[in-house]
Structure formats: C-alpha cells, structure tokens
Amino acid sequence: MSSFLAFTIFGLFSGAAYAIVASGLTLTYTTTRVFNIAHGALGMVMSFVFWDVSVRQGLPPLPAFLLVILVIAPAIGWFIQRFVARGLGDAPVSVSLVVTVALLVACIGTAQQIWPPASRTVQPFMPGKQITIAGTNVSAHQIITILLSVAVALGLFALLTRTRIGTAMRASVDNPDLLRLFGGNPETVAALSWAIGTSLAALGGILLVSQVGLDYYALTLLVISAFAAAVFGRLKSLPLTFAGGMALGLAEAYAKGYLPTDGLLSKVGNVIAPLFLFVVVVGMPQTQLRIGQVKGLVYAPVPSLPKSAGWGFGLIVIATLFTAGMSEANLLLIGTAATYAIVMLSLVLLTGYGGHVSLGQFTFAGVGALTYAKLDEPNLLGLLISALVAAGVGALVALPVIRLTGLYLALATLAFAVLMDKLIFQADFAFGFGGALTAERLSLFGTQVESTQAYVMVMVVFFVLTALALLSLRRGSLGRLLIALRDSPAACGTLGLDARWFRVGLFGLSAGIAGLAGGLFAGLRGTIGAADFQFFSSLTLLLFAVVFGVTSVTGALLGGIGLMELPVQQSENPGVAGLLFVIISVAAILLARNPNGVAYYLFRFGNWLDRRYGTTVRARIPILPVRAPDPDGPSSGISDLLDGDVHHHGTDADGPAVGVEGEEVGAYVAPRG
Structure with a gap:
C-alpha cells in the first residue's frame, strides 16, 4: 500500500506539471488558433535562464523564480507573438506548424549556444523539507507543484469566463472585427495570450527541471505529455486538459512502478505520453478534428x-x-x-x-x-x-x-x-x-x-x-x-x-x-x-525542405546538400554550433509562407537571365498580354533545373500570381508560331 501511495504522489506531481504546461498550450491555441509545437522548448530555455539567474548569478531562488515567470518569460512571449507568430492564426495549418517547429529548433540552438553542454543541477524548492502521509514522504516541492497546478487551472478558468479581458481573448479568435468595433485590439489580446502561455511553459519547466535535469532534449520532449493533455481537452476545455495531465502523470508513474523491468514491456513506461497522444488523436470525434487544411500552396509546374x-x-x-x-x-x-x-x-x-x-x-x-x-x-x-x-x-x-x-x-x-x-x-x-x-x-x-x-x-x-x-x-x-x-x-x-x-x-x-x-x-x-x-531529425528535415523548396525536386536536392552540411559545419565550428540551428530556423520562419523556398528565387533569377540573354528573336516579335497560364503547361528558361519555372496555384496571400516568365499575371510572352 505504501508503494502504491508513493507512485500516486509522484504521478500527481508529474501530472500537475504536465497540466500547467498543457494549460498554457491550450490558452494560446484557444485565443490565437496557433498550436505552438515549441511550447516545451520555451520551457526548456526558461529553465536554463532560471539556473543562470539563481545559480550562476547568485540571486536567491524565490526572486529568481519570480523574475523569470513574471518578467522574462512574458517578454519573450510578447516578442514571439509580435515578430514571429503574428497572423499565424489566419495562415494555413502547414505554415503555423513549420513556423513553430522552426521556433523549437531555434530554442534548442539558442540554449546550446548560450549554455554549452556541461553538468548543471537545479535544486528543488525548499530542499530537505517534507511531510509524511501514511508512511510515504512527500517533499515540499511536490506539494508546491500540485497546489500551483490547481491555482493555474482555477485562475485561467476565471480569467476566460469571469473577466473582460478573458471575453476579449475568446472574441479575438471568434470575431476579431467585431472586437475592434467594441474598442478591443486583437493583437494586444494575442500578445497577452502568448505572454501568459510562455510563463506557464516556464513554470512547468522550472518545476520539473529538478527531476529531469537541465537537458536540451529531455525538457523539450516533456511537451509531448502536454500535447496529449491538451488534445484530451480538445484544445478548448481547461478542466479536461487538467484532468488529462493528471491522468497521464498517474499512468506514467504506475507503468514505471508495476511493469516488468526487462523486455519490451519495460520500455512502455517511457512512451506512455506519445502512446496516449496517438490514442487520443485517433479516438477524437471527427467533427472536432477538421480545423484546417493546407491551402494556397505554391508549386512549380513540371517540365x-x-x-x-x-x-x-x-x-x-x-x-x-x-x-x-x-x-x-x-x-x-x-x-x-x-x-x-x-x-x-x-x-x-x-x-x-x-x-x-x-x-x-x-x-x-x-x-x-x-x-x-x-x-x-x-x-x-x-x-x-x-x-x-x-x-x-x-x-x-x-x-x-x-x-x-x-x-x-x-x-x-x-x-x-x-x-x-x-x-x-x-x-x-x-x-x-x-x-x-x-x-x-x-x-x-x-x-x-x-x-x-x-x-x-x-x-x-x-x-x-x-x-x-x-x-x-x-x-x-x-x-x-x-x-x-x-x-x-x-x-x-x-x-x-x-x-x-x-x-x-x-x-x-x-x-x-x-x-x-x-x-x-x-x-x-x-x-x-x-x-x-x-525523430528529431524529421523536424530539421522539414525545416530544410521548406527553406530550399518543399514543392520541387530542385528544392529537395538543395535541401539534402544543406542538411548534410549542417553537422559538418557544427563540428568544424563548435563555437557557433547552436547558432547554425538558429540561422536555419529563422530562414524557415521567413520562408514558411512561400513553400518554394530558395528554389523560387533561383527560378526567378534564371528567368531574368533567360529574358536578358535569351534569343534575340523574342525581342523583335510583337508581344501580347495573356491571362493566367496553364499550370500544367510547358516551362522554359535555363533555371528549370529539374522542375521548371515557378507558378502560383490557388490563392496566395503573400504576392501576385506568377506567369510563365516569372512575372505577374498579365506580363508579356512571345506568341507561338
């Protein structure tokens, strides 16, 4: 009985931290329609900041904790919404996924650059203080974590349902134009949501870091549990999110305590969170899942x-x-x-x-x-x-x-x-x-x-x-x-x-x-x-595909070369190894709305060379305006590489459609015959 109680307390402690992180994720999604894949990575960075402020800089734990949670984390959340995530809620799902994946990789690169790999420890709150319940010792840190999770759940529920700013948060995603008519500012509301969400990610990371350790990937992967809890709450219900986090923490604790210590079943305790996430996603009602389809992609027609x-x-x-x-x-x-x-x-x-x-x-x-x-x-x-x-x-x-x-x-x-x-x-x-x-x-x-x-x-x-x-x-x-x-x-x-x-x-x-x-x-x-x-390689693979062009064979070729060069450059220049992650992440964020990536600009440059140094016959033939070209028609130009020139298909919110010669629709081409 004492062992069961010990596993239960540990499960409640882990579940409480998961619930805190998942609540911030749900808040951000509910108010901005942006699912932040980088939520756990932000908590990881804030955990390193907390260690730096409290251990290396010597600030007492409580002031350091309040500084990170109430000042640094909200400021970073505001910055991300203002300069990275602005308008992502109205963008295709693929764009928001790529941007937040890029943000995750950028967080890992930033942490590696500022805090190179080394042995670091973070003490729990009030170390050495504990109480005994039915023969089981419960640390003060575990009690604080559970109480904070309950306070966060109640506070967020009250914020969204009982306050004017909470009403504005819900209105900003339902009808931002109507919110403006009543004097609200959707951008300010979104910034506040990201500030609170980042603070909760930092809170969960700091509470778990004494158990997990200051590890770039271990802390980042904890967000899988937050994903599972948030999806269990259907990305809108805070009570269900809280319940999902607690259930997940208990399931992990019981699995590690009662499953065999050898064989395949011994590893199940380490995959409870992704298994729970997969089952919840598959079992969700279909009507709740149709939240967006990738639309308006740009692609290069084939030669x-x-x-x-x-x-x-x-x-x-x-x-x-x-x-x-x-x-x-x-x-x-x-x-x-x-x-x-x-x-x-x-x-x-x-x-x-x-x-x-x-x-x-x-x-x-x-x-x-x-x-x-x-x-x-x-x-x-x-x-x-x-x-x-x-x-x-x-x-x-x-x-x-x-x-x-x-x-x-x-x-x-x-x-x-x-x-x-x-x-x-x-x-x-x-x-x-x-x-x-x-x-x-x-x-x-x-x-x-x-x-x-x-x-x-x-x-x-x-x-x-x-x-x-x-x-x-x-x-x-x-x-x-x-x-x-x-x-x-x-x-x-x-x-x-x-x-x-x-x-x-x-x-x-x-x-x-x-x-x-x-x-x-x-x-x-x-x-x-x-x-x-x-699996982390799949994230960097996606980023390089987007940077160099996920719609073309040329982009795949260039992306393969770039991804091969990344570890080479990191090993040859260890001082900027993390910075290289940041650079490719920034490039992915900038190019996320243009899936043709670098290949697009190569095509445009090739089109310019073709017009500038192409056949002189074209200059002498009268030219006629044409309508939008057939996306399946032939392509021309020395920049075709393996794909051909760039065309837009469908709606592109970032620029005009591109014709055969890479100019706006209505540009001129030489007539046939």
Missing part, C-alpha cells in the same frame, strides 16, 4: 519528360566529375546528402503535392534501413522489399488517422515517430545488443558495388530516377487529382472521390520513398544504429 531527363543526366555527369578522386570521408558525405535528398523527395510528394505535413518522415527511412540490414539481401530485391516494408508501415500509420487533417495529422505522425524511436529502434531485437547493425553494399545484377565512389553514383542515379517518377506522376491525371484534393477536398467529395483511401496510398508511397533512401543509406554506411534515425 516535359525530355527536359527532365536531360537535367537528370546532367546531374549524373556533374556528380561523376565532382566525386572523381574525392576522399573516402567526403564521398560518405555526398552519399549522405543523396540520402537526405531522396527523403526530401518523399516530402515533395506528401507535402508539396498532397498538402499534408509529417513530423516523422525520417522514421520511415529508419524502417527501410532496418529492413535492409535484417534481410541480409544486398541486392535490388532486398532494396525493393525495404521500400515496400516502409510503404506498408506508412499505410498502417495512415489507416487509424484516415479521417484526420492538418494539425492532428501532424501530431499523429509525431507521436508515431517518438514511439518508434523509444519503443522499437532502441529495443534489443531491432539494432541488437550493441545498438548497431551491419549492412553490405548493394549488388547490381550479381555484381557488388564495392567502391564508395561508384556506390555514391548509384545513389545519385536512384535520386534522379525517383525524381523523374515523381515528375511523371505530377504530369499525369493522378498528379492533377492530388492538387485538386489538396486545394478543395469538399469539391472532390461531391464528385465522388474518396479522399481517405487516397490519403492512405499517398502516405504509403511517400513512406516507401523514404524507406528506399534508408536502405541505400544502410549500404553506404555499412553500420547503422538507432541514433541515425532519431
């Missing part, structure tokens, strides 16, 4: 097959010349870039063409790599089976979430990635007791590719073939159906199209492409482990 093949052949030639005589270490880096580029092609299909955001795409690459190594069939058949297994896993993930869109679909993929990372990849039956598996190089038609340079070229060829297949799919009726389902699923439904099963196939094909990359990566490295496929 003709001969032009695509020509650019693909040119890439192979350039790669052959570039890798000739290269050192083994550099060849491995080029092969890693090819791996990332192929995985990003899966995001081009899923996000760029299909409009769905996945926060666990690199996990499918891990499934492909694990299958390839376990099969011990280093040939094309083994590689094909690896891709098919990953595709099957992707389809199985999509089946339970077949009706979900937008935010909840992204959360489901995040929960799946964490489950695979903690429960499968780190299990002994996956990568073995040593945490690593060996894999042989791929053999083609009975001949093994032993040279690293030759194997890298094989990977480049697979990238080109996969890119050509994607572009061919986009040119056909299936590609047009993808765009139609992305932009107007309701209209497609009236025509009798079943978008749900189509989405399952889309997820399966996207996961299969990622699994193909994983199998090739296993052969390249020769030895793979669970650390190669951590």
